[in-house]
Structures are given as structure tokens and as C-alpha cells.
Amino acid sequence: MTTMGRILIYNGIRFVVLILLQVVLFKNIGYYNLTSSFPYILFIFLLPIGISNFLLFLIAFLTGLTVDAFYDSIGVHAAACVALAWFRIFFKRITLEIEVRESFDTPTWDEMGFKWFSSYIFFGCLIHHFVLFMVEAFSFKNFHYTLLSTLLSSIFTFLIILLISLLFYKRKSRLISK
Amino acid sequence: MKNLWLFFVRYNAFFWFVLFFVISILLVVRNNNYQKSSFINSSNVVVGSFYEKLNSWKSYLALTETNESLAQENASLRQELQNYIAKDTIDSVQLVDSIEQGRYEFIIADVANNSVNQKSNFLTLNKGSKDGVVKGMGVMTSNGVVGTVLNVSANFSTVQSLLNPNTKISVTLDSTGELGSLVWGNNIDPRYAIVRDIPNHVVVKKGQKVFTSGFSIYPKGINVGAVEETGITSGESFLDVRIKLSTNFSNLHHVYIVKDNLAGEKQALEALNDDNG
Structure with missing residues (x-):
């Protein structure tokens, strides 16, 4: 099997499993509507590093739209996922060497090291959840509530994503040194 | 031109x-x-039937409670029936308003999807335009109101739950008959709601029951909940009251869609008011 085929299949499986987990399980977990978690964004985090910008935005947009269909909130998750895609490109540009940026590896915990991976996930969650809750509220009313919701939900999502990553963690050679 | 192109690429x-x-x-x-x-949205066929399948597994978990509530409803209906049978027709004259007879029909539906912890909550039901569901109908359970039908497809319909900032239902207090409007308010708890715009002179007691007024899409006299907290004032001349809802939104399984046969006539007549004024 070619590398390209393997990447396609892995990402396809990841998409289906994460979206299913989101709408069946995580949609029902939360502390009233103050805190909820959206670990489906792990799919966008784990797309290959060297994916072209347009393709990244398109996939993020469609992922968001799929989740929106289940949440009856068309556009809200799509906007948040597009913002997350932008953050991904920005974060990649400021932290990675050119040759790593071009590679088609999956940016997992074992490839990138804990420090890089955890900050990548945490700030990504913050951006995604902030845009999500702002677009959902669509006003600056109760802004402190939106901020609190963003922060708590980000921590929640971050922990769940780390748990999921830990399940698939295997130590091997690193792309970048710690 | 080349520079512009480079700028876009960069x-x-x-x-x-x-x-x-x-x-x-x-x-x-x-x-x-x-x-x-x-x-x-979740009234389309793919998502709707997925949720329906999921719900058909989940409903087994709640079978005991569903049975219990159905049994309770049976009992109360039977008791009501008994009242009619046992009624002494000699010393009470029965006045039946024939226009109210058969005014409401109830379509039984299963909840295919439900949410209680979003900012705006919606439900999906497994009945659609095929079964005669129309946008704007009321939805209730055997012990309270649920919401309003928002969208209808052939086999499914979505419902704007009471737990939604856009939902407003006309209600009355049991003893005084004063009108108010029921909203979820700025609330994060699916068990409570707020009754707005009760005149300030009305004395509201804790535990007092709240019913639908019959002015909106629901039949008159459906239990909505009981007063929990009375001290909230909204303005100079109006009073807000916090009530505990009788509907348990977190385990809805079977609901009734209310079909008001006179709704069209009522709306057509009321529309004339706007023309004149």
C-alpha cells in the first residue's frame, strides 16, 4: 500500500470515529451549558503537516458542517473549524523547520514530543472554542460568561484529546528534538 | 500584476x-x-434516521420509567372516565361546548433526538408532513408542555424546545387566573423556567400550580409546573416567578403533537385586526 493511500485511509477512519464519538457520546456530556467538549477537532489537528492550505480549509469547513448538521447549528462549527485551520497554519509556520513543514507525517504526540503537541492542542482548543462560543452567542452580551465557557471547555477538550492520544502513543524517533 | 499575484500567493x-x-x-x-x-439540520433523512436508530437502542434503557408514566396516565384517564360514569345527571346540568369537542387532535410521536445542555435546545421527532404535522403545532407530554414544531420534512420534524430563548408560551396561575408568559429565561438549568409579566398586585404562593391559558397553540389547562421562587421582580408593575417544570426534559421519549382544528380559522380572524389597526 502506498504512503498516500495509507494516509487517506487513516484520516478517513479517524474522521468517522471522531464524529461518531462526538455526536453519540460527547454531545451528552457537559456541565449544564457552561462546559462541553468537542474532541472531534483532533481530526483537524492530526491532518498531515504538509497538506495544502486550500485543502486544509476545505476539509476543516466540511468537518464543521458535518458536526453542525448533528447539532442543528449550521455554520457555527464550520466557522470555528476554519479558524482552527488558520491557527494550524500559523502555528506550523512559527514552530517548524521548512523541511518538516513540507513532510506528509501526521503531527502526533510520539512524532512531535509532548511539549510541542500539548501547546499545539491547547492553543488550538482555545481558538476553536472561542470562535465557536462567540459565533453561537453572536453578541458581546454576557462576554465574561462566553470567556469562562471558552476556558473551561478548552481545558475539558484538551484533557480528553490527551487521553485519546495517550491510547495511541508509541515512543519512537522524533521529527523535531524537544 | 506579477507583484499582486505574488502577494496573493504569499x-x-x-x-x-x-x-x-x-x-x-x-x-x-x-x-x-x-x-x-x-x-x-437534523430533520433531513440521513441524520434523522441515524438519530432514530440511536434512540431505538437508548429507549430500552428508559423502559421502566416509560411504562410507569404510561400506567400513571392510564390511571388518571380512568379516574376521569369514572367521574363521567358516576355523575348524577339529575342535580347537575352538563354543559358541553360543542365547538370545543374534537377541536384538538393528538399525534403520537417518538423523540428521535433531544438536547438539554445547549444554549438553544431542539428536538427531532419521528413524525413528519406524511402524518399531518405542520409547522407551528404545539408539542406536549402527558405531564407538561415541550415546545413548538419548527420544521417539517416527510418523515421527521424538528421542535424548538421550551429550553430555547425564542420560545414563549401563554400561561395562567391556577387560583387567580392571571395571565403570564412562560420563558426559559437566562437559565442554565433544564428543570426550571420563568413566568414573566404577572401584574404586581397578584399574590403568588410557593407551590402554586401553573397551567396553559389556551390562548396559544396548546389546549387550556395543561399543567406546566409549580411556583418555586416568587421574589424576582422584572420592573415597576410586573412580577417574575421562577417555576419548576413538570416536564422532565432530560428523559423525553413519547410526546403528543397537538393539532388544533380551529387554528386556521382563529388566525384568519385575528389577522383582520392588523388590517384595521
């Missing part, structure tokens, strides 16, 4: 971001204006 991430973000926001705004007339 910052292509930003331009793609702007493009996709604007599309998303347009979707959101259009959706807010037209009340989810878009087809990407």
Missing part, C-alpha cells in the same frame, strides 16, 4: 481563511433569519 492562507469564514458566518446569519429553513 498570504494565501489568510485569504482562504477569510473566504471560508465569511461563508460560515453567512450560513449562520441566514439561518437565524429564516429559522433554520435550510436543509442541513
Whole structure:
């Protein structure tokens, strides 16, 4: 099997499993509507590093739209996922060497090291959840509530994503040194 | 020209971001204006039937409680029937308003999807236009109100739950008959709601029951809940009251869609008011 085929299949499986987990399980977990978690964004985090910008935005947009269909909130998750895609490109540009940026590896915990991976996930969650809750509220009313919701939900999502990553963690050679 | 092209290529991430973000926001705004007339929501066939399947597994878990509530409803209906049979027709004259007879029909539906912890909550039911469901009908359970039908497809319908900032239902207090409007308020708890706009002179007691008024899409006299807290004032001359809802939104399984046979006539007549004024 070619590398390209393997990447396609892995990402396809990841998409289906994460979206299913989101709408069946995580949609029902939360502390009233103050805190909820959206670990489906792990799919966008784990797309290959060297994916072209347009393709990244398109996939993020469609992922968001799929989740929106289940949440009856068309556009809200799509906007948040597009913002997350932008953050991904920005974060990649400021932290990675050119040759790593071009590679088609999956940016997992074992490839990138804990420090890089955890900050990548945490700030990504913050951006995604902030845009999500702002677009959902669509006003600056109760802004402190939106901020609190963003922060708590980000921590929640971050922990769940780390748990999921830990399940698939295997130590091997690193792309970048710690 | 070449420089412009290079500029676009250099910052292509930003331009793609702007493009996709604007599309998303347009979707959101259009959706807010037209009340989810878009087809990407849970009343479409793929998502709806997925939720229905999921729910058919989940409903086994709640079988005991469902049976119990059905048995209770049976008992109360039987008791009501008994009252009619046992009624002494000699010393009481029965006045039946024939226009109210058969005014309401009830369509039984199963809940295919439900949410209680979003800011705006919606339900999906497994009955649609095929079964005679129309946009704007009321939805209730055997012990309370649930919400209003928002969108209808052939086999499914979505319902704007009472736990939604846009839902408003006309209610009365049991003893005094004063009118108020029931909203979820700025609430995060699915068990409580707020009754707004009760005149200030009315004395409201804790535990007092609240019923539908019959002015909106629901039949008159359906139990909505009981007063929990009375001290909230909204303004100079109005009073807000916090009530505990009788509907348990977190385990809804069977609901009734209320079909008001006189709704069309009522609306047509009331529309004349606007023409004159």
C-alpha cells in the first residue's frame, strides 16, 4: 500500500470515529451549558503537516458542517473549524523547520514530543472554542460568561484529546528534538 | 500584476481563511433569519434516521420509567372516565361546548433526538408532513408542555424546545387566573423556567400550580409546573416567578403533537385586526 493511500485511509477512519464519538457520546456530556467538549477537532489537528492550505480549509469547513448538521447549528462549527485551520497554519509556520513543514507525517504526540503537541492542542482548543462560543452567542452580551465557557471547555477538550492520544502513543524517533 | 499575484500567493492562507469564514458566518446569519429553513439540520433523512436508530437502542434503557408514566396516565384517564360514569345527571346540568369537542387532535410521536445542555435546545421527532404535522403545532407530554414544531420534512420534524430563548408560551396561575408568559429565561438549568409579566398586585404562593391559558397553540389547562421562587421582580408593575417544570426534559421519549382544528380559522380572524389597526 502506498504512503498516500495509507494516509487517506487513516484520516478517513479517524474522521468517522471522531464524529461518531462526538455526536453519540460527547454531545451528552457537559456541565449544564457552561462546559462541553468537542474532541472531534483532533481530526483537524492530526491532518498531515504538509497538506495544502486550500485543502486544509476545505476539509476543516466540511468537518464543521458535518458536526453542525448533528447539532442543528449550521455554520457555527464550520466557522470555528476554519479558524482552527488558520491557527494550524500559523502555528506550523512559527514552530517548524521548512523541511518538516513540507513532510506528509501526521503531527502526533510520539512524532512531535509532548511539549510541542500539548501547546499545539491547547492553543488550538482555545481558538476553536472561542470562535465557536462567540459565533453561537453572536453578541458581546454576557462576554465574561462566553470567556469562562471558552476556558473551561478548552481545558475539558484538551484533557480528553490527551487521553485519546495517550491510547495511541508509541515512543519512537522524533521529527523535531524537544 | 506579477507583484499582486505574488502577494496573493504569499498570504494565501489568510485569504482562504477569510473566504471560508465569511461563508460560515453567512450560513449562520441566514439561518437565524429564516429559522433554520435550510436543509442541513437534523430533520433531513440521513441524520434523522441515524438519530432514530440511536434512540431505538437508548429507549430500552428508559423502559421502566416509560411504562410507569404510561400506567400513571392510564390511571388518571380512568379516574376521569369514572367521574363521567358516576355523575348524577339529575342535580347537575352538563354543559358541553360543542365547538370545543374534537377541536384538538393528538399525534403520537417518538423523540428521535433531544438536547438539554445547549444554549438553544431542539428536538427531532419521528413524525413528519406524511402524518399531518405542520409547522407551528404545539408539542406536549402527558405531564407538561415541550415546545413548538419548527420544521417539517416527510418523515421527521424538528421542535424548538421550551429550553430555547425564542420560545414563549401563554400561561395562567391556577387560583387567580392571571395571565403570564412562560420563558426559559437566562437559565442554565433544564428543570426550571420563568413566568414573566404577572401584574404586581397578584399574590403568588410557593407551590402554586401553573397551567396553559389556551390562548396559544396548546389546549387550556395543561399543567406546566409549580411556583418555586416568587421574589424576582422584572420592573415597576410586573412580577417574575421562577417555576419548576413538570416536564422532565432530560428523559423525553413519547410526546403528543397537538393539532388544533380551529387554528386556521382563529388566525384568519385575528389577522383582520392588523388590517384595521
